[in-house]
Amino acid sequence: MASTNHASNDAYGPSMDGSTHEATYRGFVRFVEIATTVVICWVLSLAIGGVREAWLTAIFGVVISGVAGAVGALAPALGWRAPAAVAVLLAILLALY
Numbered sequence: 061m062a063s064t065n066h067a068s069n070d071a072y073g074p075s076m077d078g079s080t081h082e083a084t085y086r087g088f089v090r091f092v093e094i095a096t097t098v099v100i101c102w103v104l105s106l107a108i109g110g111v112r113e114a115w116l117t118a119i120f121g122v123v124i125s126g127v128a129g130a131v132g133a134l135a136p137a138l139g140w141r142a143p144a145a146v147a148v149l150l151a152i153l154l155a156l157y
Contacts (some may be wrong), residue, residue, distance in 0.1 A: 091133070094133055094140050094143060095129070096140075097132075098125050098126065100143075100147050101121060101122070101128075104121065104147060104151055104154060105118040105122045108150060108157065112154065112157040114157055117153060117157075125143050128142040129142070
């Protein structure tokens with residue numbers, strides 16, 4: 061049988077490293093923001109390729125969104141804004157083609 065003589069794990073103890081947990085959470089949220097924006101770029105690129113049949117532009121959009129995502133990940137000041145700029149450009153291209 062399982063031992064029931066241990067303390068509950070529900071409480072946050074002082075022995076836990078709170079600053080490291082907060083830094084990990086902030087990093088995860090930052091990653092999700094950047095990844096979501098890059099995926100939006102991919103969807104817009106597929107729309108350009110599928111609707112407007114401009115597949116070279118679509119491929120360029122996928123590549124440049126990956127580069128912008130990497131720049132956003134390496135430059136904390138930019139974050140999700142780097143791929144968001146590419147998403148705006150792709151949305152304009154989708155509307156104008």
